[in-house]
Amino acid sequence: MSETKTFVRYGRRAQELNWELVLKRNSIERLKQERPPLRVVEELPELIERGYEAIPEEDIVRLYWYGIAHDKPKVGTFMVRLKVPGGLLRPDQLRAIGEIAGRYGRDYGELTTRQGIQLHWVAMDKLPEVLEAIGRAGLTTVGAEGDTVRNITSCPVNGINPDELFDVRPVIEEAARFFWGNPDYSNLPRKHKFTISSCPHQCNAPEIHDIALIGVIKDGRPGFAVKVGGGLSATPRLARDLGVFVPVNEAVEVLAAITDVWQDNLRYRLSRAKSRIKFLVDDYGPEGVREMVEERLGRKLEDFRAPDPVPGGNHLGIHRQKQEGFYYAGFPVPSGRVTGTQLRQIADILEDVGGDIRFTREQNFILGNIPEDRLDRVLDQMRAVGFPIERHRLYGTSTACTSHQFCNYSVAETKEKLDEIIAELEAHFGDEVQDLTIYMDGCPHACAHHWVGDIGLQGTRTAGPNGTKIEAYDVTLRGGLGVHAAIGRPILRRIPSEEISQAIVRLVGAWLQERRRLGDHYTFQAFCEAHTNEELQAIALGEVTAEEVEAADVALIRIPGPLLELTDGSDVIEVRAPTVRVALEQAGRRYPRLKETVLTPDGQVNEAFNLYVNEEDIQGLQGLDTPLKPGDELLILMAMSGG
Numbered sequence: 001m002s003e004t005k006t007f008v009r010y011g012r013r014a015q016e017l018n019w020e021l022v023l024k025r026n027s028i029e030r031l032k033q034e035r036p037p038l039r040v041v042e043e044l045p046e047l048i049e050r051g052y053e054a055i056p057e058e059d060i061v062r063l064y065w066y067g068i069a070h071d072k073p074k075v076g077t078f079m080v081r082l083k084v085p086g087g088l089l090r091p092d093q094l095r096a097i098g099e100i101a102g103r104y105g106r107d108y109g110e111l112t113t114r115q116g117i118q119l120h121w122v123a124m125d126k127l128p129e130v131l132e133a134i135g136r137a138g139l140t141t142v143g144a145e146g147d148t149v150r151n152i153t154s155c156p157v158n159g160i161n162p163d164e165l166f167d168v169r170p171v172i173e174e175a176a177r178f179f180w181g182n183p184d185y186s187n188l189p190r191k192h193k194f195t196i197s198s199c200p201h202q203c204n205a206p207e208i209h210d211i212a213l214i215g216v217i218k219d220g221r222p223g224f225a226v227k228v229g230g231g232l233s234a235t236p237r238l239a240r241d242l243g244v245f246v247p248v249n250e251a252v253e254v255l256a257a258i259t260d261v262w263q264d265n266l267r268y269r270l271s272r273a274k275s276r277i278k279f280l281v282d283d284y285g286p287e288g289v290r291e292m293v294e295e296r297l298g299r300k301l302e303d304f305r306a307p308d309p310v311p312g313g314n315h316l317g318i319h320r321q322k323q324e325g326f327y328y329a330g331f332p333v334p335s336g337r338v339t340g341t342q343l344r345q346i347a348d349i350l351e352d353v354g355g356d357i358r359f360t361r362e363q364n365f366i367l368g369n370i371p372e373d374r375l376d377r378v379l380d381q382m383r384a385v386g387f388p389i390e391r392h393r394l395y396g397t398s399t400a401c402t403s404h405q406f407c408n409y410s411v412a413e414t415k416e417k418l419d420e421i422i423a424e425l426e427a428h429f430g431d432e433v434q435d436l437t438i439y440m441d442g443c444p445h446a447c448a449h450h451w452v453g454d455i456g457l458q459g460t461r462t463a464g465p466n467g468t469k470i471e472a473y474d475v476t477l478r479g480g481l482g483v484h485a486a487i488g489r490p491i492l493r494r495i496p497s498e499e500i501s502q503a504i505v506r507l508v509g510a511w512l513q514e515r516r517r518l519g520d521h522y523t524f525q526a527f528c529e530a531h532t533n534e535e536l537q538a539i540a541l542g543e544v545t546a547e548e549v550e551a552a553d554v555a556l557i558r559i560p561g562p563l564l565e566l567t568d569g570s571d572v573i574e575v576r577a578p579t580v581r582v583a584l585e586q587a588g589r590r591y592p593r594l595k596e597t598v599l600t601p602d603g604q605v606n607e608a609f610n611l612y613v614n615e616e617d618i619q620g621l622q623g624l625d626t627p628l629k630p631g632d633e634l635l636i637l638m639a640m641s642g643g
Contacts, residue, residue: 037065052076067144087115087359095347096137101340111336155199201313225306229281245304273610332396335415336363393434410442412459462494469569
């Protein structure tokens, strides 16, 4: 009996789905087949000898698989991202990171939204030494970027949280041992993010993960409910419940089965823009995905509905542990920035009391296992290091991406601007805003999760004086995680950087005025839901501007950071065009080099780029003939991004 063939439609033509088509359509898949990225570390001495400027972009992409990406500007220094399973480190590991940062990275580090840490300014010829030092500390960078299983996140207070159902650290460690560096899971269609926790608050944001294992108890047995298909970037999705119970001892097997169902379906290797597992869930639904997983496992899974999260649980401040006589303390870290010196000092403090450190997804850290009789002294020592426990909580509930200081995709400042906005809110409203969340990104990749903050900010550009382009921000509202999880909606467009703080102050002030009347239960998200887009715009700006009215009649082309030199710094181009093709023609008349770069000489899309209208890859629509209407966004993304 012959094998059934599968056909997929691209534009108006149906083509057989096979590896030949995948390799024809997707340059990254070709690269991974021809030159497996896990081998790049063996080639590092040769690449160093050749010199940075002689290294082709393909080899820079392969370095992503070891958590290495070039810093901005591209002058031969690199970011190095470490994986920290569940965010938990011993004092000696923390000290090692601090020493590496001090010796190789200008004494600087950034806590990440995946409970890891990344260094910058690492010279290319020092990369082998840095990787070796990281390995000696019992840590790794393997799979910190690239088409791999990324750092596995969790509740940061695993094992010490009085509210947890059971300690999931053994499951995290087993999963890390199985997936990280495993060649069978290092050539996935795209990046793949797990989170595993039994925190009843679900502080680890299972809603935005590819696969989330949510700790539960069924009939006295510890195990997990499973959600699949969350993820943000330019096409945000919330994870959906598979409706199953997985015993603890089957957790890694089920993680592998779900991953295999996705990675073995070639449909999700055709286009980088639609390759994440969220698109599998879109296409088959959670019921269909469950069916395929059970077929893969060769058995049925038990029915179980994933529980709703309990409100609260950001773990900031001082808390009793489940262990009698011990406390943990959560410290806000402004924009996640630390120095190597501070890390070494904190390691000394922890070593003295037998404690540990836990990085959080909101770019903070928690000191765990502090003896009660040493708590006050530790807090005093931490103040001296630069981390007062009394710092305003908004610094701890808000996040910012790496920003355009280092990231080649970012088009606007994030970390400095976020600190500025928080300082304004603190000055105006004090503790009334301590539980607000502000998530700030410099580009559409959404590394800082702007879609699900109370206030989400995405960097852009707008017209400045004398024909210049200045930094600006789009404002997303109505998003959230936890009990009221939702993808936010862009409400305000291109607010200049110098005006964004006051626009947010006006919005927050209007919310607090209503909350004082309605009660503390009235959240910022509820305030935004209670008002129309036009009302929110008017509150933020004082009036609806002529630019906003005009914007309703146009479609937008969004330009990624690496192409800004082709558009004189403009990352948004307004067009009035019936199709994608006409839109690119219009943009090309203003910026000829943009058209020459994005389209081939025969008028097709260059394979180095993915184009999609709103959330749809144009290859799955009508290609360049895909219709555009007012309000649509045509997004250009780099296919070579390891993201």
